[in-house]
Amino acid sequence: MNTAIILAAGQGTRMKSQTAKVLHKVGSKCLLQHVVDATRDYVETINVIVGHNSQSVKAAIKESKINWVLQEQQLGTGHAVQQAVPLLNDDSTCLILYGDVPLIQSVTIEKLLIKARTSGFSLLSVVLDDPSGYGRIIRDTNGLIQSIVEQKDASERQQNVKEINTGIMAIKCSLLKKYLNELKPNNVQGELYLTDIVESAVKDNVNIASFLCENASEVMGINDKKQLSRAERFYQVRQAEDFMSSGLTIMDPSRFDCRGGLTFGNDCTIDVNVVFEGDNVLGNNVLISPNCIIKDSKIGDNTSIFPNSIIENSIIGSSTTIGPFARIRPDTNIGDHSKVGNFVEIKKSTIKSNSKVSHLSYVGDSKIGDDVNIGAGVITCNYDGANKHQTEIKDGAFIGSNSQLVAPVSIGKNATIGAGSTITQNAPDNKLTLSRNKQSTIDKWKRPKKK
Known part of the structure; x- marks a missing residue:
């Protein structure tokens, strides 16, 4: 005993x-x-x-x-x-x-x-x-x-x-x-x-x-912050060596941090300055590019996370790409063969397979179907100042660039939203919906000059 x-x-x-x-x-x-x-x-x-x-x-x-x-x-x-x-x-x-x-x-x-x-x-x-x-x-x-x-x-x-x-x-x-x-x-x-x-x-x-x-x-004993930092690095290198012995490719163990649990499949690669927090699961052939933070998330087979992206408490499907400079906030589920591009933020949303949110967009509190294309600069306006509301975008829809979808709102199956629209009412299936002021040109206008 x-x-x-x-x-x-x-x-x-x-x-x-x-x-x-x-x-x-x-x-x-x-x-x-x-x-x-x-x-x-x-x-x-x-x-x-x-x-x-x-x-x-x-x-x-x-x-x-x-x-x-x-x-x-x-x-x-x-x-x-x-x-x-x-x-x-x-x-x-x-x-x-x-x-x-x-x-x-x-x-x-x-x-x-x-x-x-x-x-x-x-x-x-x-x-x-x-x-x-x-x-x-x-x-x-x-x-x-x-x-x-x-x-x-x-x-x-x-x-x-x-x-x-x-x-x-x-x-x-x-x-x-x-x-x-x-x-x-x-x-x-x-x-x-x-x-x-x-x-x-x-x-x-x-x-x-x-x-x-x-x-x-x-x-080694820890008595001050310098010793604490040295212990952190010893611990991280030890973890990295254990992971590499189990088949994980880590480009530089001296620039690797796992602050929790990490499970991984075959042929995964972790580039420099990646931080894992909480419990994370990687499938097979996953690439995590430099400077990413992955927290309490699951990433599917053949998926690539491009540089400077943050993923938290989310599920990413197989053969999907995230980033660079993407932020995936908690309670997000992204399907297979999808794309979330640069400077895109996704929050508490479901995006099904073969859908794209390629750049400069915000998607919050949304349900997005299969084969949806969301153009640059699209915003789901989910907050009215007091409450959050949901946006639904059904299968096959196309959302033109620089559009605002004011929730609660539903975009129909195979619907198209014209670029630059502000949508406040449901858009029907298989139709083009847009809202634009008539363009005009003022002939006698002159550009102001500095006095």
Whole structure:
């Protein structure tokens, strides 16, 4: 049986934010949620130690396994873990993690727990070129761990050690309780250091197993906005590599962002500076061109999204083209073999198959049938200042350029609307409907001249 303790009580003053440190986000998910998600499959319970902004932290995390434990005074990592002691079963193995170390991988957690089963105590360490600020792993001549010395308490020789303590460990709960009870504030800060339990375990001849983490980004802590931005990029590159291993073509992983879930078929290509938000599904042979934002949407087979387009909470059919510079707003459903061109905005509308809205148009609250052609500059006037109204354009209709369709209004099947018309009444099937003032020329008119 395994349990976890996640330390998440720190104020995070270096973040310079009213938001609790562990609620800042990487990949649209808060730091603490990343740790919870990586842990949940390996433990029966998760004990989260909270302090500053505890109510907002509790409200943000969705997980049924969590016991929330309040650390009223922040007196060090050892003191924080002590708060969870009443919840620990002696026969369990306790995994200790940190809410501001979001990139820890599930496979690392699993390996750490496996090592702890045989030794009773395992530590996760990493070698850094610049270990400044971190506690050093001190080993004897046989390579066995003897202690962990914090940077502020380390001698000059100890500070030259490059193997550092990540703080992440797995230990049998009976041992943890014993060594927590022996902690003393023997340091410059006057705090109880969790790392001091290592020295106590060594004195008891406990063989502390170590597991060296090969990827330093996996155990990087987040203390300020610079570190947060670095964690975001590490996370995005890791996701990109996973997607590419599954067959997704990403033109430049360093300019790729997925802030949610992404499912894709075969032969999809993602160009630079594309941002995915929420949950998105791509069919086969989908092209997403540069500088697009796709949010909570589904895109069909053989569809191309051209540069600088935004699609949100919408469904795009197969063999359709969107953009460039198109905006597809929520609750839009566009059919197969259709086209939404440059500088077109579609909002809460259905456009069926083989229809075109090629350029410079606004379509809102509309039902558009099959084989409809909407010319340049067409506007569906859906808002009367108080309420929204619907426009219906039936199959085969042709809407001439620079027309305004004043909703509520219906355009009949195979109807034609003459260019430059303002349509306020229903247009019948198979007829030409237009509204224009008679054109006139004033012979004696002269252009004004600047005085």
